[in-house]
Amino acid sequence: MDTLALALLAFFAAGWFVLAGADIGTGMLTPYLGRTDHERRLVITSFAPFFLGNEVWLIATAGVLAGCFPELEGALLAGQFPVLLPLLAGWIVRDLGLWTRGRGPGRRWRALCDGAVTAGSWAVALATGWLLAALLTGRPYEPASGPGAVLVAVAVAALFAAHGLGFATLRLTGPAYERARRLVGRARRPWHSFALTAVLLGGLPLVTGSALAPGSQAADSGTLVLLVPALLVVTVPLVAVQAWIWHTFRHRVTGPSYL
Template sequence: METLAVALLGFFFVGYVVLGGADLGLGMLLPYLGRNREERHRTVSAIWPLFLANEVWLVAAAGLFIGAFPTLEGEVFSGLMVVFVPLLAGWMIRDAGLWWRAAGSGPAADWLVCGGSWLAAGGWGWLIASLLNDSPTEPTSLGLGAVTTLFVLLLFLAHGLGFAALRLTGTPLARALRLTGRGGRGGRHSLLLTSLVSATLAVLAGARLPLSEHAASDTALTLIVPLSLAALPLLLAAHLWLWRLVSRTGFRLSSL
């Protein structure tokens, strides 16, 4: 059960980093892709409603981490609190901007989306750097943290460009294709490459955690792991259905 719990946790975490990293990258690129109100509206619309489905992967990973590895969870969250605070702040700011944009707010909401995306991406970079540290329950040094965070920021930007090449239309799409290559194939290749790099980085960071040594009791795992396994195909099916629905209908926010 311990091995299965570790594998499920890794799968959920990788799923979020790959999927959530794409919409964070797109939010980071908002000033480049959207030069006016209509273009920003079109760019933000590309994030809807997929960002909600992407965050379910993070919720699933956090829930499994808390339930299956409660002792380690406490050590990680308390030891890395200084890292989690800006990460969560960026996440909330970005999501607030998306909801305000859906409600019809203008430039202020767009800046919240962009600024929150940058702050959350930087938080993820610092968290990954700390997990790669000799002691994954303590913040990393300034040097390693800065280098790793810069790499993650650039990775999310590239990931967002590939996502933009698949989701955007019009002038914002043309701007994205200038950097990814002409045509949908260039965007797909770019997104595939950055997805592989993101997944590899997430696995390397997670592998530093002493998960097996801090697993919950067999009784708890016997309850948690089967429930997580049962939820996994439902999560995959729902995400695939939503992606196909959005791609087919060209979902856009109704209000400018």
């Protein structure tokens, strides 16, 4: 059961990095991809159908961590609070910008919400990199510091942005698409860039896990016997719904949504 619990933790964490990394990265680059109010709305429309479903993977990761690895979860909450706070704040600010963009008066309001989406996305990406900088050292009980932590945080944020660019080339049209392609390059297959960054982002939690060795901090066998089968049952519809969403909205964006 320890191995299954560890596999579930890795699966959900990698899933969040790959799937949510697309909307976070695109949100980070909204001012570059969308120069006008209409173009920014199209950029947001490109990831609007996905972001809520993608966030479920982070919630699932936290649930597996709390239920199956309570010691590690406690160390993270206590030691990484200065990192988790901006991560959660950025998450909330970004979602507020997305939900309220089409519900306020005028262009200035929409510009303010677009700024919230961009700032929140950068905060999530940088805070995630800062968190990984600490976990890669095997010290979850204290935030990382120094030039190394800054370098890791910036590198992870840049990887999120590159992932968002790859996603944008698959979903956008018109001038926003051309701007994304300008940075991604003229690869023969548009999905090549997205696939490469997906592999790199998905590997981040796996490398982090090898540094932390969470298997040694798993809950007792009785708890795992109860939790792991239930988590496996929940995983099947989660993956099925996620696959349906990505299949349904696989086409390029040609018009704005309700956001």
